[in-house]
Amino acid sequence: MTTESQTEIEAATFRRLLKHLDEHKDVQNIDLMNLASFCRNCLSKWYSAEAAALGKEVDYESAREIVYGEPYAQWKAKHQTEASAEQLQRFKEQSGH
Numbered sequence: 001m002t003t004e005s006q007t008e009i010e011a012a013t014f015r016r017l018l019k020h021l022d023e024h025k026d027v028q029n030i031d032l033m034n035l036a037s038f039c040r041n042c043l044s045k046w047y048s049a050e051a052a053a054l055g056k057e058v059d060y061e062s063a064r065e066i067v068y069g070e071p072y073a074q075w076k077a078k079h080q081t082e083a084s085a086e087q088l089q090r091f092k093e094q095s096g097h
């Protein structure tokens with residue numbers, strides 16, 4: 001497999017992951033953090049960091065808009081729910097805080 005083909009496949013896979021997350025807005029970031037130790041915000045940070053590593057500038061808020069499919073504040077207002085006591089406790093236990 002060529003490097004170009006691998007990059008195309010990885011890009012398509014990333015787009016598919018974003019589409020999957022978009023289709024499952026009911027899955028909250030805290031759910032993702034508790035299950036897999038990453039969330040949409042992590043993806044946004046990684047996106048911004050990888051852009052910087054390639055000499056491109058994609059600030060965190062711009063990366064969030066790419067990952068969330070809209071400005072984060074709008075997504076949050078429409079889709080984010082209050083974390084339950086159980087979710088917060090599990091997060092606290094996993095993060096060591």
